[in-house]
Amino acid sequence: MPYFTHSQYETSPPVYPSPNITGAGGWEEALVKARAFVAELTLEEKAGLVTGTPGPCVGNIGPIERLNFSGLCLHDGPLAIRQAVYASVFSAELSAAASWDRSLVRQRGLYMGSEFRGKGAHIALGPVVGPLGRSPFGGRNWEGLSPDAYLSGELVAETVQGIQSAGVQATTKHYILNEQETQRNPSTSADGTTIDAISSNVDDKTMHETYLWPFANAVHAGTSAVMCSYNRINGSYGCQNSKTLNGLLKEELGFQGYVMSDWLAVHTGVASVNAGLDMNMPGGIEFVSGSPSYFGGNITTAVTNGTLPVERVDDMALRIMTPYFFLNQDADFPPVDGYTPKLGFFPQANYVYNFTLGPVVDVREKEHAKLIRDLGAAGTVLLKNVNSTLPLKQPMNIGVFGNDAADFTQGQYSLTLVGTGLANGDYDIGTLAVGGGSGTGRFTYVVPPLDAIKSRAQSYGALVQYITNNDVIANGGFSSLAPLPLDVCVVFLKSWATEGFDRTTLIAEWNSTVVVEATAAICPNTIVVLHGSSPNVLPWADNPNVTAILAAHMPGQESGNSIVDILWGDVNPSGRLPYTIALNETDYAKNLVNSTELLETTDPNAWQADFVEGNLIDYKEFDAKNASVAYEFGFGLSYTTFEISDLKVDIAVTNASRTPDPEAQIIPGGNVELWATLATVSVAITNTGDVAGSAVPQLYLSYPDEAQMPVKSLRGFEKTSLAAGASCVVQFPLMRRDLSYWDTTAQAWRLPTGDISVSVGWSSRDLPLQGVLSI
Numbered sequence: 001m002p003y004f005t006h007s008q009y010e011t012s013p014p015v016y017p018s019p020n021i022t023g024a025g026g027w028e029e030a031l032v033k034a035r036a037f038v039a040e041l042t043l044e045e046k047a048g049l050v051t052g053t054p055g056p057c058v059g060n061i062g063p064i065e066r067l068n069f070s071g072l073c074l075h076d077g078p079l080a081i082r083q084a085v086y087a088s089v090f091s092a093e094l095s096a097a098a099s100w101d102r103s104l105v106r107q108r109g110l111y112m113g114s115e116f117r118g119k120g121a122h123i124a125l126g127p128v129v130g131p132l133g134r135s136p137f138g139g140r141n142w143e144g145l146s147p148d149a150y151l152s153g154e155l156v157a158e159t160v161q162g163i164q165s166a167g168v169q170a171t172t173k174h175y176i177l178n179e180q181e182t183q184r185n186p187s188t189s190a191d192g193t194t195i196d197a198i199s200s201n202v203d204d205k206t207m208h209e210t211y212l213w214p215f216a217n218a219v220h221a222g223t224s225a226v227m228c229s230y231n232r233i234n235g236s237y238g239c240q241n242s243k244t245l246n247g248l249l250k251e252e253l254g255f256q257g258y259v260m261s262d263w264l265a266v267h268t269g270v271a272s273v274n275a276g277l278d279m280n281m282p283g284g285i286e287f288v289s290g291s292p293s294y295f296g297g298n299i300t301t302a303v304t305n306g307t308l309p310v311e312r313v314d315d316m317a318l319r320i321m322t323p324y325f326f327l328n329q330d331a332d333f334p335p336v337d338g339y340t341p342k343l344g345f346f347p348q349a350n351y352v353y354n355f356t357l358g359p360v361v362d363v364r365e366k367e368h369a370k371l372i373r374d375l376g377a378a379g380t381v382l383l384k385n386v387n388s389t390l391p392l393k394q395p396m397n398i399g400v401f402g403n404d405a406a407d408f409t410q411g412q413y414s415l416t417l418v419g420t421g422l423a424n425g426d427y428d429i430g431t432l433a434v435g436g437g438s439g440t441g442r443f444t445y446v447v448p449p450l451d452a453i454k455s456r457a458q459s460y461g462a463l464v465q466y467i468t469n470n471d472v473i474a475n476g477g478f479s480s481l482a483p484l485p486l487d488v489c490v491v492f493l494k495s496w497a498t499e500g501f502d503r504t505t506l507i508a509e510w511n512s513t514v515v516v517e518a519t520a521a522i523c524p525n526t527i528v529v530l531h532g533s534s535p536n537v538l539p540w541a542d543n544p545n546v547t548a549i550l551a552a553h554m555p556g557q558e559s560g561n562s563i564v565d566i567l568w569g570d571v572n573p574s575g576r577l578p579y580t581i582a583l584n585e586t587d588y589a590k591n592l593v594n595s596t597e598l599l600e601t602t603d604p605n606a607w608q609a610d611f612v613e614g615n616l617i618d619y620k621e622f623d624a625k626n627a628s629v630a631y632e633f634g635f636g637l638s639y640t641t642f643e644i645s646d647l648k649v650d651i652a653v654t655n656a657s658r659t660p661d662p663e664a665q666i667i668p669g670g671n672v673e674l675w676a677t678l679a680t681v682s683v684a685i686t687n688t689g690d691v692a693g694s695a696v697p698q699l700y701l702s703y704p705d706e707a708q709m710p711v712k713s714l715r716g717f718e719k720t721s722l723a724a725g726a727s728c729v730v731q732f733p734l735m736r737r738d739l740s741y742w743d744t745t746a747q748a749w750r751l752p753t754g755d756i757s758v759s760v761g762w763s764s765r766d767l768p769l770q771g772v773l774s775i
């Protein structure tokens with residue numbers, strides 16, 4: 001039967017028992033080793049293996065010394081080893097997505113994985129595809145990739161494979177429908193009533209076609225773990241929802257790894273275990289409440305009294321140990337870095353085990369810094385470039401303005417969520433290279449834009465004048481500038497976002513509009529650079545003195561170098577928007593549940609988020625309304641020009657069955673037939689300009705009415721670099737999954753019987769090539 005319909009929002013069908021691991025997807029040999037290991041464990045040791053314990057890492061599984069198992073170290077996060085010193089801070093996934101570059105994204109994963117491994121972390125708590133980005137106001141969207149499920153799916157797969165190629169387990173999170181920070185956890189009303197977390201209520205079709213889609217890619221790529229989320233799903237908490245964990249993840253998608261809870265996201269013991277939860281974090285003595293874990297000794301008791309089958313506990317243990325052996329973590333894995341205990345969740349005195357720590361190691365490498373710089377530039381999107389303002393041609397009198405241009409002034413660590421590091425991550429003066437919360441990183445250095453511009457200008461003798469106090473700029477405080485006029489002014493704006501809070505505005509902060517307008521009034525050649533969370537609306541975009549706009553996102557520690565590479569043309573911009581920029585904030589459906597009434601409620605079940613928009617988020621929403629936008633999904637300018645031509649459609653399989661064979665093998669990612677290529681579309685690309693550059697041709701499909709799908713859906717992209725005058729052919733393979741829609745009655749992916757329209761071009765609204773595809 002369907003997961004549920006719009007008339008059944010508060011139901012979540014039970015799916016039991018939890019499916020057992022099979023080793024499918026190349027894990028068979030590792031599973032054999034895991035079986036031999038688990039067979040040696042006592043019941044108490046099995047319970048310990050599935051339960052976190054106080055220790056030096058963000059999450060810890062205790063050692064079993066008699067079997068030479070030193071335990072497991074789990075560390076945040078999706079862009080850096082958050083707690084560590086002498087580690088790199090990479091670009092946020094938002095910047096990675098804006099690059100539309102599979103190879104750079106995979107390399108990012110590899111280098112991050114190598115740093116985690118060097119610090120002794122077996123498990124990286126990333127990547128993120130939840131939140132997907134249902135609301136542009138979501139506080140953690142920057143930790144993820146894109147509100148487009150296809151783009152997120154392709155890039156999360158590259159990230160998983162990159163991390164795990166370094167021998168570190170990837171944890172894809174937060175599963176699932178974790179689309180707002182407000183009321184993500186239970187709260188307590190004034191009268192002491194426990195108010196449940198927000199319930200994300202979604203229909204079966206939307207679940208499959210949008211929110212489950214990128215998780216399927218991650219599972220297909222072999223992710224070791226999936227982290228379940230804080231929120232409820234159709235009334236049932238994410239870490240005890242048997243439909244999403246047992247039914248969708250382990251059964252339908254054939255997930256072979258383990259389900260890990262988010263920290264303090266577990267509210268029951270045996271019920272969560274039977275629903276598919278395999279590992280409880282942080283476990284042990286919970287670091288906030290001081291109460292015992294729902295797992296641990298409760299697991300042992302439940303097995304002993306017959307309320308929990310030991311076979312279920314065995315499967316939990318096998319799921320945890322199989323990726324450990326698959327990635328050869330039993331052989332010469334580095335010890336946990338010696339600095340880590342100083343920033344652990346638990347006081348060292350509360351440790352249950354004696355953890356063996358190694359020296360403090362520096363895991364940074366020159367190639368890592370180069371990758372961060374390259375990806376920071378690749379994830380920068382050129383939105384406006386009047387009269388070829390950019391690249392700069394060695395201006396001699398440069399103005400740099402805005403509080404985002406300067407170096408940090410309040411510390412190098414934005415863990416604002418738990419009150420450590422910066423007291424307020426939305427700091428005034430200082431550049432914004434990544435966001436806050438558990439997804440942040442501890443900087444050993446940052447290259448601020450002002451310093452990088454000074455260095456570049458000094459190389460040819462130019463003057464740089466600057467004001468980084470936005471209040472001074474907003475009040476017209478330019479009297480210190482001389483000589484005038486300035487050749488060019490670069491204004492740096494920022495938009496803060498962090499775990500624990502949703503955004504309240506899509507306009508860059510710190511009086512940004514006045515800052516831009518004041519600068520443009522005295523500088524007819526004003527370039528605006530935006531750092532931070534996105535999308536942002538740009539009320540000054542049409543100002544004739546604003547000659548260029550760059551969305552630079554969250555580029556990490558090499559921020560200033562990345563933007564200078566773009567400004568002076570050392571790198572030709574190739575970033576494309578992984579979201580839509582609207583004309584006004586109010587043009588978006590806000591899709592956030594929050595009100596004074598709810599904040600004061602005494603109804604435990606008051607917080608309900610009905611996903612009535614279905615699949616229509618971001619560009620699909622604007623297409624459905626035929627609404628104008630400022631800059632569409634997939635948009636981005638270059639310093640060269642490209643031509644696209646010669647669309648061809650090649651059908652690999654004719655008269656394909658409408659649905660995959662239900663008896664076909666279930667591999668990680670689902671029915672094996674879903675991943676078979678049924679057609680290929682090709683186009684010719686030519687660089688018609690005077691300089692080398694990278695094009696990002698994009699393929700969109702429009703399905704016949706029977707599919708009840710959005711106006712168009714991204715189903716292919718490929719970044720390709722071309723010298724001036726060069727040409728190439730780009731191919732877009734289309735799998736059965738890409739060509740299908742979710743049939744809620746058949747509970748299967750179905751190929752439509754009518755024609756599928758094929759459109760190829762440069763963005764969701766610039767698609768000069770049209771074709772038709774029939775399977």
